[in-house]
Amino acid sequence: MSYHSPLLSRHGAVEASAQDAGVAAHYGDPIREQRALAGVRGARAVVDHSYRGVITVSGQDRLSWLNTLSSQALTDLAPGTATETLFLTVQGRIDFAAHVVDDGATTWLTTEASQAEGLLDWLNKMKFALRVDIADVGDAWSVLASTQRVPALDGHVVWEDPWPNIAVGGYAYSSIEEEAHPGKERPWFEYLVPSADLEGTIRTLEADGWGLAGTMASEALRIAAWRARPGLETDEKSIPHELDMIRTAVHLSKGCYKGQETIARVHNLGHPPRRLVFLQLDGSEHTLPAHGSEVLLGERTVGRVTSTEQHYEMGPIALAVIKRSVDPSEVLTVHDGDEHYAAAQETIVATDAGAVVGRQTGFLRSPR
Secondary structure (H helix, E strand, O other): OOOOOHHHHOOOOEEOOHHHOOOEEEOOOHHHHHHHHOOHHHOOEEEEOOOOEEEEEEOOOHHHHHHHHOOOOOOOOOOOOEEEEEEEOOOOOEEEEEEEEEOOOEEEEEEOHHHHHHHHHHHHHOOOOOOOEEEEOOOOEEEEEEOOOOHHHOOOOEEEOOOOOOOOOOEOOOOOOHHHOHHHHOOOEEEEEEHHHHHHHHHHHHHOOOEEEOHHHHHHHHHHOOOOOOOOOOOOOOOHHHHOOHHHHOOOOOOOOOOHHHHHHHHHHOOOOEEEEEEEEOHHHOOOOOOOOEEEEOOEEEEEEEEEEEEOOOEEEEEEEEEOOOOOOOEEEEEEOOEEEEEEEEEOOOOOOEOOEOOEOOOOOOOO
């Protein structure tokens, strides 16, 4: 049965589609909502991300067990410290991605709704005889997100996005200085609140001056922050290097895990075959290209659009995954049916990114 947030009963609510289905795309004024979510002129807003899957892992072995299965170093994760991790195929491709925070007794994983069931099933198959208990608690807990800390939700489990900081053991595949990264303009907090009290929580926040924004607002800010999203920027061939996800989701010097050989080989000896790019789109069409639209250099297809949205300052923007060899100075064209959009590139993943380019906070070569 598909999810349907109780907040969709709000006046003016228009349901989102695709990965955000079940919550509101907006509540009648997406640009105003986006400005509030961005904190313009002191505004404050939260966005309903209750579509997200929520999985808990408890038991004495929970962190060391998750450490052996995933790309991030989790064994010594301190209570309240937020991180993210990837569960990879043997070939190093992204199977599942999760936001991770531990409260001292339970590890909380939140995922895209489309990945939750698959990740839950896979984790259960990997339990063996270890002291771990895995539970799907998505019906009981909902995610509310904001670019600002929400004092009224102090005491709730909260995941603070590590992006775009280079985590310990991580590595930047972009050439931009860390302090100049546009992700610095988008702090991100995801609070877990009881689903039964979701509407009551929103009423309490509104009484304290907080607004309610839809996913059109959160998506525009995410794209502007160069933040890849599993299921949109990823496909069956995606490896973390292409999306600059080594920065926050992979620890290059931890012990072995599935896919680690590919991660190390591409990082130390080669370059990712594709790269994530930010596109400034021609706004004269007054429309946005669809997910999957072709990105062309002249007559040659060089990639696909992965996310698009209207930004309150920049206008129409997009993320795309394109061939690594495309010259960053080239103006590209996005084709969506009969619509054509000129697209100026901003480099996210550098064309020569790999072992010789980037900045890291950890051990360069993965252990053998």
